[in-house]
Amino acid sequence: MTTIRMTRMGRKKKPFYRIVVTDSRKRRDGGWIESIGHYNPVSAEKQLVIDEERLNYWKSVGAQMSDTVKKLTVK
Numbered sequence: 001m002t003t004i005r006m007t008r009m010g011r012k013k014k015p016f017y018r019i020v021v022t023d024s025r026k027r028r029d030g031g032w033i034e035s036i037g038h039y040n041p042v043s044a045e046k047q048l049v050i051d052e053e054r055l056n057y058w059k060s061v062g063a064q065m066s067d068t069v070k071k072l073t074v075k
Helices: 052-060 067-073
Strands: 002-011 014-023 034-040 047-050
Touching: 002 052, 002 067, 034 052
Parallel strands: none
Antiparallel strands: 002 014, 014 034, 034 047
C-alpha cells in the first residue's frame, strides 16, 4: 500500500521534513516514489508547502495519509 508521510531531513536539532509518497513497508527515511511538498517546523511561520494537485491524485488512487500529514493538510 502506498502512504503519504513525512521523511526527516536537516541536521541535529534543526529538523526539516519532506512530504513524500512511499511504500508503507519501507523505513521512514527509506526510498520514496515522489516528493510532493515540505514542512519546516523550526522557521518562525512554520512553513508548509504542498502540491495540492499531486496530493489529490495520490489520494484518488488509494494512497493513505499518515496522521501527521492529515493534521497538517486539514485547514
